[in-house]
Amino acid sequence: MNELMTGFGGLMVPRFDVEEVLIAPWTRYADATVWMVLMAVLLGVPCALLGNYLMLRRMALAGDAISHSVLPGLVISYLIFRDLGTLPMMGGAMVAGLVTTVLIEFITGRSRLKTDAAMGITYTTLFALGMFLVNRYAGRVHLDADCVLFGELEYVPLAEPSGLRVGRLGAVPMPVVIAGGMAVGTVGLLMVFSRWLLVTSFDGGFARSVGIRAGAVHYGLMALLSVVVVTALESVGLLVAALLVLPGATAQFFARRMGRLHGLAVVFAVTASVAGIHLGAWLNCPSAAAIALAGGAQFAVAWGVSVWLRGRAVEGVAG
Amino acid sequence: MSVWRWFGWVVGLVGVMMLSGCGVVSGERAVDFVMLRDGHVRAALPGVVLLGLNCGLLGTLLIARRLTMLGDTLSHAVLPGIAAGFLWTMTKHPAALLCGALVTGVLSSLVTGWILGTTRLKADAAQSVVLTVFFAAGIVMIKLLPDGTKAGLDRFLYGQAAALDAGETMLLAVAAALSVVVIWWGYRGFLVLSFDPGYGRAAGLPVKGFHLLQMFLTTLAVVVSMQAVGVILVAGLLVIPGATAWLFSARLHRVLVLAALLGMAAAVMGTFLSFAGDGMAMGPTLVLCAGVMFGGAFLLSPRYGMARRMVSVLRHGRRVRREDGLKGVYRVLEDRGFSGAGFRLEESGLSERMVRSLERRGMVRFVSGGGWELTERGFGEAARVVRNHRLWELYLTRRAGFAEDHVHDAAEEMEHLLAEENIAHLMGVLGHPDRDPHGRRIPRAGDTIETSAARHE
Numbered sequence: 001m002n003e004l005m006t007g008f009g010g011l012m013v014p015r016f017d018v019e020e021v022l023i024a025p026w027t028r029y030a031d032a033t034v035w036m037v038l039m040a041v042l043l044g045v046p047c048a049l050l051g052n053y054l055m056l057r058r059m060a061l062a063g064d065a066i067s068h069s070v071l072p073g074l075v076i077s078y079l080i081f082r083d084l085g086t087l088p089m090m091g092g093a094m095v096a097g098l099v100t101t102v103l104i105e106f107i108t109g110r111s112r113l114k115t116d117a118a119m120g121i122t123y124t125t126l127f128a129l130g131m132f133l134v135n136r137y138a139g140r141v142h143l144d145a146d147c148v149l150f151g152e153l154e155y156v157p158l159a160e161p162s163g164l165r166v167g168r169l170g171a172v173p174m175p176v177v178i179a180g181g182m183a184v185g186t187v188g189l190l191m192v193f194s195r196w197l198l199v200t201s202f203d204g205g206f207a208r209s210v211g212i213r214a215g216a217v218h219y220g221l222m223a224l225l226s227v228v229v230v231t232a233l234e235s236v237g238l239l240v241a242a243l244l245v246l247p248g249a250t251a252q253f254f255a256r257r258m259g260r261l262h263g264l265a266v267v268f269a270v271t272a273s274v275a276g277i278h279l280g281a282w283l284n285c286p287s288a289a290a291i292a293l294a295g296g297a298q299f300a301v302a303w304g305v306s307v308w309l310r311g312r313a314v315e316g317v318a319g
Numbered sequence: 320m321s322v323w324r325w326f327g328w329v330v331g332l333v334g335v336m337m338l339s340g341c342g343v344v345s346g347e348r349a350v351d352f353v354m355l356r357d358g359h360v361r362a363a364l365p366g367v368v369l370l371g372l373n374c375g376l377l378g379t380l381l382i383a384r385r386l387t388m389l390g391d392t393l394s395h396a397v398l399p400g401i402a403a404g405f406l407w408t409m410t411k412h413p414a415a416l417l418c419g420a421l422v423t424g425v426l427s428s429l430v431t432g433w434i435l436g437t438t439r440l441k442a443d444a445a446q447s448v449v450l451t452v453f454f455a456a457g458i459v460m461i462k463l464l465p466d467g468t469k470a471g472l473d474r475f476l477y478g479q480a481a482a483l484d485a486g487e488t489m490l491l492a493v494a495a496a497l498s499v500v501v502i503w504w505g506y507r508g509f510l511v512l513s514f515d516p517g518y519g520r521a522a523g524l525p526v527k528g529f530h531l532l533q534m535f536l537t538t539l540a541v542v543v544s545m546q547a548v549g550v551i552l553v554a555g556l557l558v559i560p561g562a563t564a565w566l567f568s569a570r571l572h573r574v575l576v577l578a579a580l581l582g583m584a585a586a587v588m589g590t591f592l593s594f595a596g597d598g599m600a601m602g603p604t605l606v607l608c609a610g611v612m613f614g615g616a617f618l619l620s621p622r623y624g625m626a627r628r629m630v631s632v633l634r635h636g637r638r639v640r641r642e643d644g645l646k647g648v649y650r651v652l653e654d655r656g657f658s659g660a661g662f663r664l665e666e667s668g669l670s671e672r673m674v675r676s677l678e679r680r681g682m683v684r685f686v687s688g689g690g691w692e693l694t695e696r697g698f699g700e701a702a703r704v705v706r707n708h709r710l711w712e713l714y715l716t717r718r719a720g721f722a723e724d725h726v727h728d729a730a731e732e733m734e735h736l737l738a739e740e741n742i743a744h745l746m747g748v749l750g751h752p753d754r755d756p757h758g759r760r761i762p763r764a765g766d767t768i769e770t771s772a773a774r775h776e
Contacts, residue, residue, distance in 0.1 A: 055441070055443070055444045058442075058443050060441075060443040060444040060446070061443050061446060061447055064391065064447065064450065064451075065391075107617065110625050111566060111625075112623055113382070113562055113565065113566075114387075116385050117387045117558060117561075118562075119387070119388065120387040120388060120390065120555070120559075121555075121559050121613055124551075124552060124555025124559065124606055124610075125559070125606060125607065127555070127606075128552055128555060128602070128603040128604075129603070129610075131477075131552075131600065131602070131603040132600070132603040132604065135599060135600045136599065238454070239451060242451035242454075242455060245447040245448055245451060246448060246451065246452075248444075249440055249444055249447075253438070283459070283463070285462045286458055286459065286462050288458075289454075289456075289458035289462070290455075290459065292451050292452060292454070292455030293452065293459060295451075296448070296451070299448060299452070306437075310437075
């Protein structure tokens with residue numbers, strides 16, 4: 001026990017050593033770290049942009065809800081296709097994401113319940129269904145529930161290599177290629193449809209009057225969210241909600257216009273990714289969680305500064 | 320007493336589900352369950368039923384305040400508390416873990432409140448921020464634990480109702496009893512908090528205190544329930560029974576009672592199914608049972624169900640078509656100066672089916688020698704609809720400033736909706752008019768074909 005305690009204390013409060021703390025995390029497994037950072041940024045940037053729109057629509061929790069409710073989609077897709085490849089998993093998750101969205105809309109449209117209750121009912125029931133299926137067909141489904149829940153960013157460099165090669169670093173891991181494709185697609189779609197998204201977020205009546213179908217935009221956004229969530233699932237698990245919300249929530253302390261908000265959110269997403277991977281390598285803990293913590297720390301600092309500045313402003317007025 | 324009727328329904332529901340469960344498994348297992356012969360069932364059932372009761376009550380209050388996703392936040396936010404409790408004592412003693420969970424749970428709802436109070440973030444974003452950061456902290460702490468100690472923590476993540484011991488069941492009982500007593504004692508406070516907190520503050524009620532009380536009870540419920548069903552699925556048990564109950568009534572006290580009953584029913588059914596089908600984990604089964612209940616209520620609730628809604632939409636549509644048909648016949652008779660009640664199908668525009676439907680209702684009758692005629696009742700009904708239509712047209716042109724040629728479509732809809740007291744009011748407002756904007760006579764109540772003919776010029 002004693003031994004355990006000291007070992008443990010050593011872990012919790014590491015000795016401060018510049019080499020160990022600042023440099024080793026980046027040099028020890030340099031090649032692997034590059035891929036992890038790239039992966040985190042490729043996931044973090046589209047998530048940050050998407051999260052801004054979700055928060056505008058007061059649907060920040062949709063990311064968390066969908067990240068739970070894709071589970072049955074993954075299991076059923078596996079049971080049908082017997083394949084854990086990208087395509088069936090993406091397809092299953094997208095269908096599950098859309099089913100979630102349709103169910104939430106259906107329940108709110110046809111009963112007295114509000115969006116929050118409908119969301120709660122839908123995602124918990126679907127998650128339970130997923131766990132039930134995993135449970136029932138445990139022998140035949142090689143889905144690691146822990147992996148779905150927590151994600152393993154550390155496995156990215158170890159994943160199967162793709163055909164793509166980059167100079168000294170060698171073959172690009174497959175997940176990075178997939179995430180890159182997702183990031184380009186998501187950012188592209190968001191840029192193309194940014195006006196539609198903005199108009200439908202702020203003024204549904206006006207959107208209808210200029211011929212934008214708010215319903216279609218909503219479902220499109222949710223479909224995109226499902227794709228992003230499932231791409232991120234293997235690497236960051238349920239913490240995809242952190243990637244979605246934290247950068248935008250931090251950025252809104254400094255920005256009021258959409259362009260600036262997006263720009264700052266991207267910056268915060270990148271800094272959180274780098275800081276998080278550093279933290280993860282240093283403390284030897286899961287990088288996904290460390291990225292979320294780094295994002296949370298950024299938010300806390302920005303929050304504290306804003307409260308302090310407001311206090312000073314009030315003092316200035318009073319004095 | 321409606322509560323007892325509900326009780327009957329819920330018990331019946333459980334019975335039906337269990338009977339259908341018996342189709343899947345052998346009857347012997349079912350008997351084992353009912354007679355409580357199995358040790359696992361005896362261990363799990365009381366705790367799970369109390370959990371259902373507690374979550375049902377608290378979920379109802381959350382839904383009333385649109386705070387449902389708070390259950391989600393809490394269920395993630397207890398994770399670092401569990402890990403911290405373990406780090407503090409280096410044992411898996413439940414008391415330490417529960418205390419840790421309670422602390423971080425309460426802390427998470429406080430932080431959410433602070434964020435809402437001091438930033439421009441909306442409730443959903445604030446909850447997301449808190450949820451993800453707490454959850455991430457929990458994961459980091461769990462991964463930092465020495466190897467081999469994580470296994471015990473899985474129980475909190477996924478739950479294991481069959482392993483509930485007496486102490487844990489006792490804890491669930493205490494939490495449930497606390498909720499019942501507090502909600503009973505502070506019913507009015509929770510009512511005001513749920514529906515009009517502004518009034519409560521103005522009236523000097525300690526609204527904030529009730530809010531904190533609600534947060535505390537909810538956190539406690541999540542914390543004591545997680546060993547049975549796992550942290551993630553507690554959120555489901557918080558929402559679903561309450562949401563189902565809100566589909567049956569709009570009165571808080573009734574919804575509370577019903578939600579508690581439904582929560583317990585889901586617990587019994589879930590325990591039974593997970594016992595009957597070997598190897599089915601309790602948590603998911605419970606939530607799935609609750610989900611099925613919600614689905615049933617959503618479709619079939621006598622007051623707010625979808626079936627009910629669809630039937631009334633269908634009925635309204637049929638009534639509208641019948642009334643439009645009668646109106647068409649009235650216009651035909653009017654064009655002839657009400658010289659008789661007879662008409663031919665072609666000129667009236669009625670379909671064969673429609674005229675049969677009207678005949679069944681005694682509105683028209685077949686005349687020997689070909690053709691149909693309106694009965695007295697049918698004429699009265701037709702005159703009523705035409706009166707509504709023309710009166711509304713007149714009201715729109717005279718009072719609402721509509722142009723004469725823009726009022727017809729609006730009146731087409733209103734004619735089916737105006738009740739007699741609206742008509743009396745309109746009549747008064749418009750000074751008992753005789754002609755509509757297009758110069759046609761407005762029928763009166765009690766008009767018959769003879770009086771109409773006499774007044775027609």
